[in-house]
Amino acid sequence: MSHFLYSLIGLSAGVCFILALKGLSTPKTARRGNIIGAVGATIATVVVFFYAQEGESLPLNNLGWILGAIAVGVVIGVPAARKVQMTQMPQLVALFNGVGGGAAALVAIVEYLHLGDKANTAEVIATVFTVIVGCVSFSGSIITFLKLQELMTTRPVVFPGGRFVIAATLAATLGVAVWVVIALGTNPLLILAALSLLFGVLFVLPVGGADVPIVISLLNAFTGLTVAASGYVLDSTLLIIAGTLVGASGTILTRMMAEAMGRSLFGTLFGAFTAKPQEASGAADDRPVRSGSPDDVAILLNYARRVVIVPGFGLAVAQAQHTVRELADLLISKGIDVAYGIHPVAGRMPGHMNVLLAEANVPYDQLSEMEEVNPTFAQTDVAIVIGANDVVNPAAKTSPGAPIYGMPILEVANAANIIFLKRSMRPGFAGIENELLYDPKTMLLFGDAKASLTKVVSALKNL
Amino acid sequence: MEPIAIISIFVLAVFVGFEVVSKVSSTLHTPLMSGANAIHGVILVGAIIVADHSRTNLELGLAVAAIILATINMVGGFVVTDRMLEMFKPKKGGENK
Numbered sequence: 001m002s003h004f005l006y007s008l009i010g011l012s013a014g015v016c017f018i019l020a021l022k023g024l025s026t027p028k029t030a031r032r033g034n035i036i037g038a039v040g041a042t043i044a045t046v047v048v049f050f051y052a053q054e055g056e057s058l059p060l061n062n063l064g065w066i067l068g069a070i071a072v073g074v075v076i077g078v079p080a081a082r083k084v085q086m087t088q089m090p091q092l093v094a095l096f097n098g099v100g101g102g103a104a105a106l107v108a109i110v111e112y113l114h115l116g117d118k119a120n121t122a123e124v125i126a127t128v129f130t131v132i133v134g135c136v137s138f139s140g141s142i143i144t145f146l147k148l149q150e151l152m153t154t155r156p157v158v159f160p161g162g163r164f165v166i167a168a169t170l171a172a173t174l175g176v177a178v179w180v181v182i183a184l185g186t187n188p189l190l191i192l193a194a195l196s197l198l199f200g201v202l203f204v205l206p207v208g209g210a211d212v213p214i215v216i217s218l219l220n221a222f223t224g225l226t227v228a229a230s231g232y233v234l235d236s237t238l239l240i241i242a243g244t245l246v247g248a249s250g251t252i253l254t255r256m257m258a259e260a261m262g263r264s265l266f267g268t269l270f271g272a273f274t275a276k277p278q279e280a281s282g283a284a285d286d287r288p289v290r291s292g293s294p295d296d297v298a299i300l301l302n303y304a305r306r307v308v309i310v311p312g313f314g315l316a317v318a319q320a321q322h323t324v325r326e327l328a329d330l331l332i333s334k335g336i337d338v339a340y341g342i343h344p345v346a347g348r349m350p351g352h353m354n355v356l357l358a359e360a361n362v363p364y365d366q367l368s369e370m371e372e373v374n375p376t377f378a379q380t381d382v383a384i385v386i387g388a389n390d391v392v393n394p395a396a397k398t399s400p401g402a403p404i405y406g407m408p409i410l411e412v413a414n415a416a417n418i419i420f421l422k423r424s425m426r427p428g429f430a431g432i433e434n435e436l437l438y439d440p441k442t443m444l445l446f447g448d449a450k451a452s453l454t455k456v457v458s459a460l461k462n463l
Numbered sequence: 464m465e466p467i468a469i470i471s472i473f474v475l476a477v478f479v480g481f482e483v484v485s486k487v488s489s490t491l492h493t494p495l496m497s498g499a500n501a502i503h504g505v506i507l508v509g510a511i512i513v514a515d516h517s518r519t520n521l522e523l524g525l526a527v528a529a530i531i532l533a534t535i536n537m538v539g540g541f542v543v544t545d546r547m548l549e550m551f552k553p554k555k556g557g558e559n560k
Contacts (some may be wrong), residue, residue, distance in 0.1 A: 017502050018479055024498045024544075025487040031548040034498050038541040041505050045537075048508050053515060060515040062523055069514075069527045070507075073534020080535075081542035092543055093497045096504075100536035104506045106529035110513040110522050122466075217496050223503050228473065230509045235464055239509055241476050246503045248480025253499070256484075257492055350492035355547055 006051040009043060010238035016040025017242050021249050044238055054235075086356055087316040090349045091148040094216045097223055098141025104226035105134030105193065111233050112189060121181065126229040128177045131189060132196045134226045137219045139200030144207075144216050148348060156208030156403075166202045173199050208403065213349050214258050214265070221250025260344040289425070292443040294452065297384075297419055298459035300443070304381035304417075306337040308373060310410055311357065313347045314387010314423060318449035321360035324386060327457050328366065340366055341373040341383075341410050343391035370410055377414035384419045385412060387449045393434045402432050418442040421452050497544040504537025 017040050023033020052058045060066060077096075084092045108130035112119065119127070146152045159165075173195040180188045207215050224246025231239025258265040301307060309328060315321060328338045340362065346353045354367060368376075377383065385392055388410075395402040396409045412418050418441055425437070436442055445452050487495055510533045514526035 013505075017505075018483060020498060020502065021480070021483045021495070024495045025484055025491060027488070027491060030491060030494055031545065034494070034501075034541060034544045034548055037498055037502055038545075041502065041507075041537050041541065044505050044508050045511070048511050053512055056515055060511070062514050062517060062526075065523060065527050066511055066514050066530060069530035070534050073531045074538050076531070077535035077537075077539030078542055081539040081546065084543065084546075089497075089543060089547060090493070092539070093493075093500055096497075096536050096540045096543070097500045099532040100500065100503050100506060100540075103510055103529045103533035103536060104503075106525050106532070107506060107509045107513050110517065110525045110529065113522050113525075114513065114516045114518070213493075217492075220496055220500050220503070224499070227503045227506045227509070228476075230506060232469060234509050234512050236508065236512070237464070237472060239505065240469065240472050242502055242505045244473050244476035245480040245483075246499045248477040249484040250480075250496070250499050252481050252484050253487075253492060253496055256487070260492070344492075351490040352493065354490045355493070 001047075001051045003051075006047060007237055009047045010236070011241075013040040013044040013047075014238055014241035014245075016043065017245055021245060044242075085319075086359065087313075087319075087348075088149070090213060090216065090352075091145045094141045094144045094148065094219075097216065097220045098138045098145065101134045101137025101141065101219065101223040101226060103134075104223060104230055105131050105138065105196075107230050108134065108226075108233065109189060109193065111230075113186060117184065119184070123233050124181050124184065126232045127189075128180050128192065130226045130229045130233070131193050132173060132177060132199075133222050133229075135193050135196035136200035136203060137223045137226065139197040140204040140219050141200075141216065143201055143204040144212050144219070147204075147208075147212055154208060154212075157205040162202075162206065166199070169195060169199045169202055213345070214254060217250060217254040217257055221247050221254060224248075224250050257345075257350055260350055289437055290440070290443050292419075292445055294445065294455035295459045296443065297445055297456050298463060300382055300417055300419065301331060301336070301384075301456070302334065302460060302463050304331075304336055306339075306376075306380045306382075307331055308339050308341045308368075308377065308380045308383045308412070308415065310341045310343070310383060310385045310388050310392060310412060311346060311353045312343075312386060312388020312391060313352075314421065314449045316347055316352060316356055317387065318451075320386065320448075320450035320453050321356045321362075323450050323453040323457065325357070325360040325362050327453055327460070328362070330457060330460055338366065339368045339373060339376070341370070341412075342367050343370055343388070343410050345407075346388055346391045370408060374411050377411050380415040382417045382419060383412040383415035384421065386421045386453070387423070389422075389434055390432065392436060393432060394436060395432050395434070398435075404432060412436070413439065416441065420444045421449050422446060423448065494544055494547045497540060497547060501537055501540025501544055504533055504535075504540050507533035507537050509533075 016036050020033045020037030023029040108127045112127045147154050176192045224243045228240050228243030331338050342353050344350050390404055392410050392412045396404045396407045510529035517523040517526050
């Protein structure tokens with residue numbers, strides 16, 4: 001295959017990626033967009049088997065190893081993606097992003113070993129960049145995975161002098177990077193990789209709660225840039241285009257996600273350097289709360305005219321999306337006005353709730369976005385908060401010291417009655433006490449969201 | 464490749480990347496991130512190229528690891544994105560009373 005044809009096919013794959021991102025931006029075309037992206041990736045992968053790289057001949061060397069490794073990757077990746085629960089998708093995306101970053105770093109290291117002294121300075125700089133950012137993305141994503149999977153604490157991990165350790169690690173990393181560029185050699189590069197891995201861990205540890213998805217998105221953009229840098233070293237236009245696209249769109253996406261959550265991107269990014277031990281939140285833990293039975297909840301709902309359902313991560317954990325729809329249908333059949341109030345970042349990821357409720361066939365027109373539903377709470381008789389906490393926590397408006405301060409919230413406090421379905425009094429993901437739980441118009445129904453909802457539904461049917 | 468050609472490609476791709484996602488509803492943030500994540504799995508192409516280059520066992524071993532990781536990223540990424548989006552597909556019947 002001529003170099004021209006090879007590049008042309010590569011370009012068509014690049015166009016597929018642009019169309020894929022474009023398609024993914026609109027609900028109607030999103031699925032098609034993803035498939036176009038997959039087609040582009042397939043074209044790009046297949047064509048590389050039919051083109052002899054400079055100084056090589058066809059068939060590719062180590063062909064058996066290459067095909068075997070792809071088969072192993074497919075056997076690991078596809079079942080993981082197919083079997084994962086909807087609740088665990090954010091972690092899986094983090095993990096996929098991490099292995100992508102790791103792959104980019106490995107590619108850079110191998111190419112560096114291969115080029116040896118022949119590498120020019122620009123190539124060495126691109127290699128150093130890929131190794132640093134790829135390793136940070138790898139280890140950082142692993143930490144976000146552990147946090148989201150709750151294999152480690154979800155709160156920010158801050159230790160005394162932490163910011164100096166981080167700053168020192170960063171300085172050492174950059175120092176070694178300069179050393180690699182000047183002195184060349186394999187050992188400095190491996191030290192660089194190790195330092196970068198350490199920096200990735202330290203960078204993500206102080207990030208907690210609602211900032212974790214933003215960091216995943218940011219690391220995703222980083223990985224894109226490493227792919228672009230690898231494309232430069234390997235002289236592949238396709239990798240430059242694909243990597244840059246992901247880097248640029250990922251950066252914008254990160255900013256949009258940060259805005260939706262009312263976070264400053266800068267604050268998230270440099271949280272590692274500025275993190276302070278959090279101020280103690282909500283002094284009195286043993287204040288009285290009003291808890292009710294499923295029957296109490298059913299009665300309250302039965303005589304309501306308007307009910308707003310506010311779903312959160314607890315709904316996803318309990319897989320209660322079908323039960324909540326059953327409840328909504330039952331209320332509608334009684335002539336009650338029902339809406340779902342969807343906070344943009346309810347759950348662990350933006351759009352998490354929409355995906356869950358769509359799975360349960362909840363009609364789109366019942367899903368109201370935050371701006372739409374907030375003014376209606378004053379006319380709402382009952383707001384049912386199902387396993388959500390931070391997204392309705394008034395601390396976001398009232399206490400400047402709270403980690404979620406400034407995040408727009410669903411103003412359920414304006415509703416005449418509030419029902420919280422909770423597993424326990426444990427605070428939400430961000431780890432902040434919710435004043436609303438102690439409000440006199442709040443009723444708590446403890447237990448697994450699905451079990452509680454089932455009981456409420458049967459109590460309603462008996463009324 | 465000419466440095467200026469590379470820089471041109473890079474700069475234009477940055478603008479295209481900014482532009483294509485400039486207006487996206489928060490509902491699609493997660494699938495979009497996941498789709499973009501799958502796209503950078505195309506580093507698989509780079510991993511195959513370096514495996515082709517590999518002369519020593521060390522190089523080949525690292526390249527094979529890179530191929531496995533990149534394949535997981537790419538294939539897993541597209542499959543998981545499709546699963547997220549499958550729930551947005553229009554559903555027929557049973558909704559209207």
